[in-house]
Amino acid sequence: MSEGDKRLRVAVLGCGAVGSQVVRLLTEQRDDLAARVGGPVDLVGVAVRRLDAPRDVEVPEGLLTTDASGLVARDDVDVVVEVIGGIEPARSLILSALDNGASVVTANKALLAEDGPTLFEAAAKAERDLYYEAAVAGAIPIVRPLRESLAGDKVTRVLGIVNGTTNFILDKMDTAGSGFSEALEEAQELGYAEADPTADVEGFDAAAKAAILASLAFHSRVTASDVYREGISEVTAADVASARDMGAVVKLLAICELRPGPNGDQVAARVHPAMIPRSHPLASVREAYNAVFVESEAAGQLMFYGPGAGGSPTASAVLGDLVTVARNRLAGTRGAGESAYADRAVQPMGETRTRYHVAIDVDDRAGVLAAVANAFADHDVSIQTVRQEGRGADAQLVVVSHAASDAALSATVQQLREMEIVREVTSVMRVEGGEE
Template identity: 65%
Template sequence: MPGQKPIKVALLGCGTVGTEVVRLLTDQAADLTARVGAPVELAGIAVRKPNKHREVPAELLTTDVDGLVESDVDVVVEVVGGIEPARTWLLKALHGGKSVVTANKALLAEHSGELFQAADSTGADLYFEAAVAGAIPLLRPLRESLAGDRITRVMGIVNGTTNFILSGMDSTGASYSETLEEATRLGYAEADPTADVDGFDAASKAAILASLAFHSRVTAADVHREGIASVSAADIAAAKGLGRTVKLLAICERVTSAGGESISVRVHPAMIPRTHPLAGVNGAFNAVFVEADAAGEMMFYGRGAGGAPTASAVLGDLVAVARNRVVSGRGPRESAYAALPVRPMGQAPTRYHISLDVADRPGVLSQVAAVFAEHDVSIAAVRQEGRVDDASLVIVTHAATDAALRSTVDKIGGLPVVREVVSVMRVEGEET
């Protein structure tokens, strides 16, 4: 736009995502100018080792992050990751009146309240669509499009690495370790996959989703977390036999009880019916299923990671904050008015699939069923297969608190007729 002052952008980090951000800013410069109403100008890129970034203009590179953040830029885009020093840099930017676009899920899951307060103190914007599910437009619908509705549940696959592994185990029958090795070879898993396979990545995303959906501050520490390392080929086969598949799910739900409303937020592997919309989400794709009172059921699906998909979400946020700068507007603020408490996992309503190795003699089922009755847990289905000296007993429960179900399993494991509790897995996505 002739005579319009450019929107100056500082980019912190130039790895896989940062490089794509630079490319999109360059390739789409004319279109971005038209969409924003002013030129979008990359003022500098903060990196640790400038000589390793030959793909971007050398004159833009700097190791002086503080100097770049404190310069006369309008927007700071952060794609470094981690909590520190990213937290310090972004707080400095927001306190300086600069809007922030970040893809940093770990930081937001721990310090979103602090960041929003800093943004409010100066009227700056804080946008973070790229922090969850890559290119999938998910956070903005929760934050804006569904702001007039009452969201009751958010359940989804938000980690591509674990979904690739579980999908591979389902399709090939291979073990967890074999499929993880394949995922690493193909670049879907990091050399150290702990953050993904132990559920830390998904837990951070679940905290962000729950905060937005239920207008309450939820941190990663509030999220019950279990990974997929204990999922066996036998678990996958058992799920198949019941018309189910296994997914690592992030589940955020509003729970109403006599004590009022609360939130259950958890990440764990679970069996879901093959007819459920999430069951067909395979490979490294992500999908999130949202339920709301008025809107009903919705699913958001797409590529949840990678340089280009994540950069797409970053650029979408950048356009939004740049437009706000041009018209002296402001984006949505933090909405945490509900302040709903987070339930301990023991109080969360869930269902179990329990596989037992038992003695093959009369009365076994009645002894096991008595333990369920003692803990007030209702049995939905039972399948028993006999062998020469022992038998396999599979039980699927109706909904009960996780604590009651866990106590039931512990008590069953001590019965003389039970040789081994072979596996325990939660069941989701079905009528209870």
């Protein structure tokens, strides 16, 4: 961009569900965007894999190209929007764009969670912006509040529903009594779940987002491999019913928090299904919606809610970043970069304190309850509540523990499984919220 030239030139990588909506908004709202930015915003190229692929929007003539590398290397491109996803070629294209002087807006959660530091270092070296609001929770503004609005506060916990597919499935299991497979099939029919839903239902998508949130909230580098992960494929109708009996609901939660460690606070980051009280704000998040609950020392409790996926909602977040980056380019400034000064260690999952809900099929005879209680006591795990359901061959104990280390709780469950009086440990689920 030459001195005195207020025209911003934008290249888009990808024209799928999100990219096509970015192109649409750039085209339809061109005049409004120019007024908000302070100069015209011109779409100068859209990189795709196939020129003849069907698309949801009509791309202006002459803009489509299969040469993504050539597009990001153009001297006249000021901002590159990356919405192709995955690790490669996205990483190489983003690094090339920064190296060639362009600022970058990305929605790539997987890449940021795996190799964010490389991208941030490249942006700092190039003195260009790297913005990524759309990488977490779609249209919901959560990255910028953590990155900027709460920069003067100390965030202590981030608790979120950050995957719409799993929330839809669990909501249907709770409200309609559906089984997991039935609810997944409905999610696929409605377009909420992919044909291969592994990334969603096994928690990989949520873990990548948790890594990004933890990095932002606690000013430390956290990768997806640092995040403990469990999916929802093992959640049963019985688990959901048991939660309902407790006045709770099952949600797949991304939990990032500061926990005491031997040398100061550590970052604990985990993704797993958990029971939460129906009185908790996150319990009311229905269908494919997302919500993120933030706790900080000065601001207290904040909740961000809205559509967490989809072409138009995600494109809204992309355009918000694009406007900010474009304003920075015109002003000759940069926004906030990576903040990893705290460099806190990641706490092993075994040291993280949680509560457990354990359902145990047992022999219906004298002394069973005492033997089960002793198993918990052997590992210093305090029992909060215990109840018996059924008699004879259908006898079952349901135990909810107080908070203890995850390692101690896991050892307790293992001991229960080895006891002669225990026919089967039918369900093990963590409990969040309420009293520890």
